[in-house]
Amino acid sequence: MSAHPTGTHSFDPTLRSQLKFSEDAMATIRTIIGRYPEGKSKSALLPILHIAQAENEGWLSPEAMDLVANILGIQAIEVFEVASFYSMYNLQPIGKCQLEVCRTSSCWTRGADDIIAYIGKKLNIKVGETTPDGMFTLKTVECLGSCGSAPMLQCGAEYHENLTEDKVDHLLERLRTEGKRHNYTDLEYKNSK
Amino acid sequence: MGRKLLLTHDNVPGIATYEVYRSKGGYASVEKAIKTMTPEAIVEEVKTSGLRGRGGAGFPTGMKWSFLAKPEGVPRYLVCNADESEPGTFKDRYLMERIPHLLIEGMITSSFALGANTSYIYIRGEYFYVARILETAIAEAYANGWLGKNILGSGYDLDLYVQVGAGAYICGEETALLESLEGKRGNPRIKPPFPAIAGLYGCPTVVNNVETIAAVVPIINDGGEAYSKIGIGRSTGTKLISASGHINKPGVYEIEMGLPVEEFIFSDEYCGGIANGKRMKACVPGGSSVPILPDYLVCKTASGEPRLMSYESLSDGGFATGSMLGSGGFIVYDENQCIVRNTWNFSRFYHHESCGQCSPCREGTGWMEKVLHRLEKGLGNLDDIDLLVDVARRIEGNTICPLGDAAAWPVAAAIRHFRHEFEYHVQNPEKVKDPKHGHHEPIMPVAPVMVNA
């Protein structure tokens, strides 16, 4: 049986998925579901997908989406429909640190293209690619609401602003040394500066 | 110094915490509203203030509130629009990050006025860390009795939650936002019915921008009358402006409505002039969706009047020679800016963000991006310019939501004012293929106002 959520299969996740979310994640998920009125738990889908992604090495595998469908008691296709609409959900594996560089006007005006080219050259990857060691993915995104501190990039929950080549060097160095995965849901990041 | 109503304490250390915020007079509007006013009286105050929606459309807030249907036994909702994805706009982020309690205070007072017992702040997913700041502040508000059951012994109950999105500009459109909040794709709904009648879960709902909700706090504290006296004409109060581009001091500024644009761009109190000693070429005064203005129409209107930061003055001259205040995303471009390339940059954005429901928008945005890319690369011909105008005209007004218009207007305006640059691209393909064409010198801000220097 195909595990792909776009299939028209009848839904029975126990057959396909060994994946489990951590106890912490499940507790957060239960809290989130409690925010909506009776019968409206589908509202929890977007926040839960963020958690699912963080629990699954930064991307939404078919198994992860099945599990979310199961938790909310909805069809897998409903999950896929949403997961494929929003740009922050990755439907393919990504590196531990996804560098999302803003390419929109205010950032481009202040040198975003140079930053993108610089990172690409340093990591020897093109936009959309991941380094062979699985450490970095380079992505371009649209305006992140940081136009006054352009150029900028996001990595997990962190905003890195007023970028220069120097700052990029330091950032990559730090991320490599830390070696950990950066998720949007990371708690420790409050206000970087 | 201009008058400030929202960013009065943004530089006070610890203002993000409940104690400091409270010590500066925070939550007074909730006390006043719940203890001494009826919900109807609050709506009246907001009407008197002349406050207009700060999310972009400028619809009078008091009027919007008075449209809210109130059928017996049906819950009503207040949803705060913190999606802030309009290129050039970052004021809501600044406000939420710096003074989270101001938004929460505004949400409580406004929810009370509307009779909502559950309210949501829908924030764009990329602002995850800001959502954390808000959640911390909300927990403090609960702990101090401003949220939860029987607030201030009044019998009024309110729960407030933060909902994170996941990356989609279209979710800033209010009905797409509601769809998203219901756990669906962000496809805008056909209106009517308007959210005031059938919004979240089919119940009467008000959607307001972060800054709009925050402005309710000074309005209740000082009275709608006092608020209406600030500003100019029908543009009352103050406005947060996100300034970016080729200026010396990018950042978020609170201005009194009616401030001359020239003063805003060139005085040291605000943008501090054009960076690197260059000249201004153009300005997009209200976020990427509003028409671009050439330098000679930025500080003065076509009739030679000084242009002011207000709804009316910025749109003076209509689309022929004016623009819009929009979201207050104020982007300035210097003399080296390639307008063709910039227009392509914006059209790529709209193509990327179209939800795909209506063909004029889905196909038209893609088409415009393609033609603009061709022109930008020096591979277009003169007919392409008219083709763009034609496509833009066919999108405008023919779509479910205003994203179609928002995609069309910047293209039409760029060609209206800078047709010669488009022609230059056709006539000088070799020159525009040079990587130096439209390339910028690096700029370091002189004195960044943003938190994150």
Ligand SMILES: Cc1cc2nc3c(=O)[nH]c(=O)nc-3n(C[C@H](O)[C@H](O)[C@H](O)COP(=O)(O)O)c2cc1C
């Ligand atoms: C494509 C599109 C994007 C929008 N994005 C936002 C946004 O990010 N924030 C916002 O407050 N309003 C946005 N709006 C306007 C909202 O639809 C709505 O008018 C606004 O939230 C109402 O609040 P206000 O009256 O307080 O301004 C957008 C509208 C459109 C058509």
Ligand code: SF4
């Ligand atoms: S105008 Fe564009 S974004 Fe709006 S509903 Fe139609 S396709 Fe979607």
Ligand code: FES
């Ligand atoms: S244009 Fe890059 S953050 Fe807005």
